[in-house]
Amino acid sequence: MKKDIDTLKKRSRRRRGVVEQAGSASLALSGLVGMFFLVVLVWQIAIPTFIDGENGEISAASEYIPISDYVLEWDHPNVNEQGELKTEPIVLILAWEGQNGPQTHELEIVVTANRGDKEDIQISEEGLSTISVEVGKKTKFYLKSVLEVPVSVEQRSGPVPAADASGNPQVSSFVVSGDVAVLFSNGKAVFEPLEMAGWTSLLVLTFIVSRPNERRLAPFVRCYERERQIRSVTLLLAIFTAVIGQGTLSAFLGGMCWLLFGVALVRTTEGMKRLQNQGRTLTEVKRLKHSISDREGLLMWSRMLLVSACFFIPLDIDIPFLTERYQDIFQPYASGIRSAFLGTVWVMSIAMLFSMPLSIGAAIYLEEYASPTRTTKLIQALVTNLAGVPSIVFGMFGLAIFVKQGGVGLGLGPSILAAGLTMGVMAMPIIVLASQEALRSVPRSLRESAYGVGCTQWQVVKHHVLPSAMPGIMTGSILAMSRIMGEAAPLVVVGAAALVLFDPEPLAALTGGNLNFTVIPIQIYFWTSEPEHAWHSMAAAASIALILLLIAMNSIAIVLRQHFRKRLNS
C-alpha cells in the first residue's frame, strides 16, 4: 500500500514536471516570437537610414529598398549679391552593375534660377534624363532609380557647399527617402534654454517629492524659512520664461513648470517648519512626506504637465509631415498628413465630448438608480451586445442618422460633426460597460459609510462612488478612444475624403463651410491602395504618426488613472 502511494506520488510529480516544462517552454517560445517581431519592427523603423554621403556613395541603400528614390541635397545659395546665378552645371558620375557589365553615366544637371523648374531624375538601363534644378538655399532634387542594384554617385563638378579637408567636393548628405524615418526628419528642433530648465527642474522635483530622502532634501532644508523669496523668484522666472518665449505654448508650459517648482519648494519648506515646530527630526522622512499637504494634487499636475509636454514638444520640434504639409499628389515625399491629423483630432474630440458624458451618465443610472425591472435588463442586454457590433454597422447607422437628410436623418452631410457623432455612438457601449464595471466594484462599505453620515443618493454618487470608480471609467474611456481612433470602416461609409488639401472645419455642417475631411486611418487606407511604392512609405509614416498620437493620449489617461488610484489606496 505504502509503495503504491509512493508510485502515485512519483507519477503525479513527474506529470506535474512535464506540464510545468511544457508550459514554460511555450511561454518562452511565444515570448521569443514576440521579441523577434519586435526586433524586426525596430530594424525596419529605427535602423539609421541616413547614409554617410561623404563620397557620394549610396551603397547600403539598395540593401533595404531595391527600387527607390534618392534625395540629393546641399546647402548653397549659388547666387551672387545681385541675385544672379553664378554656377556651372552639376555633373554627377553614376555607376552601377548593369546587365551588360558595368555601366557609367555622366549626368549633367543645369542649374537655373527659376523656381519651379524642379524635376526628378530617372535612372534606368536606358540611361538618364538631364534636367533643370531650381536653386535656393537648399537645392534639392530627386534621383529616381528603377534599378535593383546599388548606384554609386560621384560629383564631378558644379556648386558644392564646402570642400572637405582634402579639397574634394562633397555632397552634404544622401538620404534614402524610401524609408519612413526620412519623413519625420525634415523637422527642426526648437528648444529654448529656459524652457528646458523648466522641464528639467520639474522632472527633478517630481522625483524628489515623490520619493523624499534625507540626503536629497538637504538643499530644501537650506531654503527653510525663505518661502516668500522662493515664491517671488519663481514667479519672476515664470513670467520671464513666458515673455522670452513670446507667448508660445511651450513657453507657457515652461512658466507653469517654474511656478510648480516654487509651490512645491514652499510646501516642502513649510512641511519642514511644521515638523521642527513639533520637535521632530528630519530623519522621519515618512512623516515629512505626510506633512507636505496637497502633495498628491501637486504631483498630479506636474505629471500631467510632463505628459502633455511630451505631446506638445513634437509640435514644437516641428514635424512638417504632421503639422505643415498637405497631400501633394505629384510628390509623395513632399506630402504630409496635416489635414488628416487635424481631422483625427477633431473627430476624436467631438466623439469624446459627445459620448463620455452620455455614457457615464447612462452607466450611473443603470448601476445606481434603475431598479432591476424587465426594461432595464433589456437595455443592459442591448448595451452589452452593442459593444460587439462590427464597426461598419455603426458606419451605416451614422450614415442613416447623421449624414442623410430626411426621415430620421439629421442631414449633417459627410462632415466632421457627423463623423464625430458616429464615432461617439460607437464608443458609447464600451464606455458604458467599463463604467458599470467600475461602479460595481466600488465596495459596499464605502456607500454605507457615506449613507451613514447622512448623504443623499446623489451625494453618495457624486462624492464617493464616482471618485472611486474614476480609474475604471478612465480606463474604459481610453480603451474606447483607442478603438475608435484607429477605425477607418465607419468613416468610409460616412464619407471621409481621400484627398483634402485644407484644414478641416469642425462645425462646417452647421455653419455651412466646406464639409470635406479625412482622418489618419482613412489616409493610410487610401495611400496603401496607390500603386506607387512611395505612397506605401507615406502610409507607413502615417501609421507611425497614428501610433504616436495614441501613445500620447494613453499616457495622459494613465497619469490621470494613476492619480485617482493613488488617492484611493496609498
Add this chain to the structure above:
Amino acid sequence: MSEKIGGEYVSDSTRALEVDGDIDLMVDDLDLWYADKQALYGVSLPIAKNAVTALIGPSGCGKSTLLRTINRMNDLIPICRYEGTITKGDVEITAKDADLVEIRKNIGMVFQRPNPFPKSIYENVGYGVRLHYQPSREELDEIIEKSLKRAAIWDEVADRLHDLGTSLSGGQQQRLCIARTIAIEPDIILMDEPCSALDPIATAAIEELILELKKDFTVVIVTHSMSQAARVSDYTGFMYLGRMVEFDKTDKIFSDPAEELTKRYITGRFG
C-alpha cells in the same frame, strides 16, 4: 404567550420592557423579511438615553439587522421589507415619508469593519459636518479638532491631518470612523461589532471610548463578545433566531437571567 425556541420555552418578546430614565428610541413589534425569509419576529426594544445598550446573541440572530433598521440602513437592500414601528421622540423613523437624511444625521453608525472615506483624515471628519452645517473654515477646524479629541485619536493624527484616512492602523481607523460619526452631533450612535476586526489593545481603546461617549450620546452596540457587553453596557438584549429573548439591565442579565436560554448562552453551554 410562549414559544419554543432552541429546545426552551421563552416568554413573548413583545412583553413590556422597561428602563430607568428617559427612553431615547423605541422599537416596537418589528417584523422584518429578506425576500421571503423572515429575519425578525416581533422585536421590541427600548433604548435608554445616555446609556449603552448592548445586543448579544449568536451569529444570524438578527442583531445587526435590528441595528441597521434603526437608522434605515436596510433600505439599501432592495429585497428587505418590514412591519412595526420605531419611534424617536415624536418622530416615526419607520414612516414611509421619513426624512432619511435627518434620521441618519441624528442616528450615526459605526460599522463592523473600519470604513473611512478614501480622503484625508481632515476630510473624513469634516465631510459630514460640511454636508449638514456649512461651517466656516475656522468653525470646521474647531469641530474637527474637538471630534478627534473626543474620539481619543487627536494625539496620534494631529501632525498628519492631510494624510489619507485609510493609511491609519485598524484601531485608529475605527476611532476615526467614530470621530466622523460624532462630528455631526448625532443623538444616538449605533455600533455594529466595532471591535470585531481589531486587536485586544485597540479593542480596549474603543471600549474606553464608548464609556466616555456615554456622557453625551446614546450608544447601541452589537457585540459577539459577552465580556465586552458586560464591561461597557448598561442594558443588554439577548436575541436568538430573530426574537428578543430577554432584555434587562446588564448586571441582571449576566448574574441572574430570567430565561434558561439566556443563561445557557452566557455561560457558553449553548446548542
